[in-house]
Amino acid sequence: MAEDNVGKLNIPKLKDAKLAGTRFSESCTLILTKGYSAKNFARGLGQDEYGAFPLKGKLPNVRGASPQQLLENAEIQNIKNILGLQFGKSYENVKELRYGHLMIMATKGHDGSCIIGMLIKFFHYFWPSLLKVKGFMQMFIIPIVKAYHKKTNAVLSFYTTPEYVSWEKELGNKATEYRIQNYKGALHSQEEAQFYLADVDQHTKDFYWFDHHDDDAIEFAFSEKKIEARYQWLQRPQACTYFDSKDKSIRYLDFINKQFMQYVVADLQRSIPSMVDGLKPDQRKILFYAFKKHIIHEIEVAQFSADVSDDSPYHHGEASLVGTIIGMAQNYVGSNNINLLQLNGRLGTRLMGGKDHDATASGRYIFTQLSPITRYLFDKDKDDEPIPHYLNDECQSIEPAWFIPIIPMVLVNGSEGRGTECSSFIPNYNPRDIIANLKRLLEGKAVVPMIPWYKGFDGDIQKETTSKDTLYTTKGYFITEDKNDPTITELPVGTSTRDYNEFLASRCGKDIKAYTARKDNTNNVHFESTMTEDQMNSANHAGGFLNKFKLTTTLSTANMHLFGSKGELKKYDTPEQILEDFYHLRLELYEQRRRALVRELEIASWLLENKVKFIDKVCEGDILLFPSRGKDEWCAELKRKRFKSLPSQAVDNVEETDEKESGTGYDYLLSITRLSFTSEKIEELKQASDAMKKERDEITKSKSESLWLRDLNALDHQLDEEKYTLDERIAKIDFQSSHDVDE
DNA sequence: CCTACTGCTAC
DNA sequence: CGGAGTAGCAGTAGG
C-alpha cells in the first residue's frame, strides 16, 4: 500500500501514518504533540491511520510576521508538508490532503491553549476554508486531575481546574473517599496510554465553525487592530469559564473565549508583578515555601525547587523555577538591590549579566536560603497575619495573593516582564530613599521625587533633561590618566562585562588601538584602552567617549504596569505614585494589625485583672474555696460577683460575656494554683496586670503610624548592619565631576 | 591470587 | 534532548 503514498516524507521525528497520502488519507489523523511522550500512544491507535509529529516549543504567531519569516520556520514548513498543503490554495474539503484530521494533543494548562491558538490562527490565516470543514481540526484532551474512589475504584477525570474545584466543593467532607492524583505529565506510562486508548472518542473533540462569529472571535483574539479592545477586556475581572468536557465538539468561538483568552490572562498574570509585594506568582510561591519551611539554613537549590513544586498543585518546568530562585538570590550590580534569598556559590555574576550558569544543571551544586534581612521586610515578629489574602478559591491556589512587606519591594528590586497586551518595566530604587519618603508620608509631608538607584553601581544615573521626563540615563565611568588611554572602570546598568569585552574587541583597530581587560574579580570592571589622537578626536566628535563607546544605557519609567491590591491591572506614571498607592494600603493594614493587637491586649489585660480580683476576694474571705461545690454553682457565683468569663472561641465582643455558657469560661479562675496565693505571687500578678494595662493603654492610644515607623527604623538599622549606604555613590559622583571626565 | 584494565549501566 | 563525564561493578587478561 505504500506505493501510492504521495511522496515519502523525509522529516525527522515524524511517524507517518501508513495510509497517509493514499486514497484512504481522509481517514488518517495526524497527531501533533508537545515532546515525544505520545509516540507510543499513536502507535496504540494504529499505525495505518494515525501519524504523530512532535512539536518543539511554541509555534510562531502568524500575526504581524512576514510571509518570509513564516516560510523559513521549520515547524510551519513541516506541518504544511506533512499535510500536503500548498500556500495560496483554497480547500473546500480534505480530499487532496495527506491527512483528513489534524489532532492536537493539548498539554494541560494554559500554555497548551496557546499552542492550539497559534495553530488555529495559522490555519485561519492561510487556509480559512479548512476551519469550516468540521472535524478537520481536533484536540485530544488530557485531565489535570483524576479522582479515584477508594472503595469502588471508580475514576473521575477533570479537565479544567474550575470543573474540579466545583466538584470538590459539592462533595464537602465526602472528599476523603477519593484519592486525588494531580497530573504532572502526559501519557508517560503504558498504563496511561491504555486508559486513553480505551476511550479515544470521549477525549477527542472536534472543532467546528458555526458562523461569522467564529471569525470575529479569532479576529478579536489575534488581530493587531483589536489591541485596544483586548486591553479593555483585560481590565474587567475575569470569570473562570470553561468548556464542558462532555461536549463532543467545540466551537472555535468557545475555544477562543473560554480557553485561549484564559491563557492570555494567565500569561499576563505570571509576567506582571504585584504593586504590593513586587513579586510574580512563581517568586511568591518560592518565598511562601521558604517562609513556611523556615529555610534559614542553606538548602540545595535543586531540592528547594522540587519542594516548592510539590507544594503547589500545578507547576511548570523545574528549570524555570530554579532560574527564578537564582534570580531572587542574585546580587551583582544591576540585579537585586536587596536579594530576598541568599546564594552560596559563585553563580550569577556580572561577567555575563547573571547568566553564567545553566539553571537545570547547576541547581544540584548550589545552595540557597532566606536572607536575614528578608524578615525585616516581610512580617517581622509575626505581628501581621503571615498571609493576609488568598486567591479566590475558584482558581485553586495555595499561595497568597500577595505578601505585605513594610516597604514597596517592587521599587527596591524593580521588575521586568512581558505578557500579552501589556509589558512592564520598573527600575530599581534606593531602599533608603523609599524609607525616607514613607516617613515623610507618615508625618503628613509630601514625597520627594526619586531617581533609580542600583546597589554597588559606581557610575551615574541622571534624569534625561533633553527629552521626555520618563527617561533616565545610566553612565559608566572611565578615567584618562594618559591623554589618549582611557581606562574604563564602570559599565552602565545592564551591560555585562563579557558583552562589553566583545564590543571592545570588535572596535580594536578601528576606534581604538588596543585594550586589555583585567580579570581579577568577576564583579570588577577594568578595561585599559589605548587610542591614537585621531581616534580620540573622532570619539569627541561623536558625542564623547561615553557615547561613542556605548557607556550609557537608558531606564524608562514610561511603562510601569502592576497588579493592584485587588488584582486589577494598573499603569503607574511615577515611582511616587506606586509608593503612595502602597502607603495607603499598608497603613490600612497596620491599622488592622493595631486593632487586633488592642483586642488581644484587652483580653489579656482583664484576664489578669480578674485573676487578681479573684485572689483578693478569696483572701478577704468573700469567696470561699471550701467546701467543694459543683462547677455550675461556681460559675453562678462568679457570674453574680461580676467576673468575666472567657468566651470559648470568639475573642470579639469582649463586652458581652453572657452569651453562651460553655461551662469552661471560668476555668482560668478555677484552675489558679494554690501557689498563686503566696504574697510574692500576688505581688507579681498585680505588677503584671498593671504592666499589661499600661501596654494596652499605650497601644490603644498609639497610632498605626507609629507601629509602622518602628518597623521602618528596625529595617533602617538592619540596612546599616549590612552596610547599605549611599556614601560610595556620593563619593564617586563628586570624584567624577571634579575630574570633569564627561566630554 | 591480586592488580589493571575493559566494557558496561545508571546517573 | 543528547553528549560528555563518572562512579561502580563484573568480567577478564596478565604477572
Added chain:
DNA sequence: GGATGACGAT
C-alpha cells in the same frame, strides 16, 4: 523609517 533584537517566564 522600517527592521531587528534584548529583555524574562514559560
Added chain:
DNA sequence: CGCGTATCGTCATCC
C-alpha cells in the same frame, strides 16, 4: 551541562 524553538510589548539601536 550546554544546546534549540517560540510568545509576548516596548524601546533602543542599527542600517
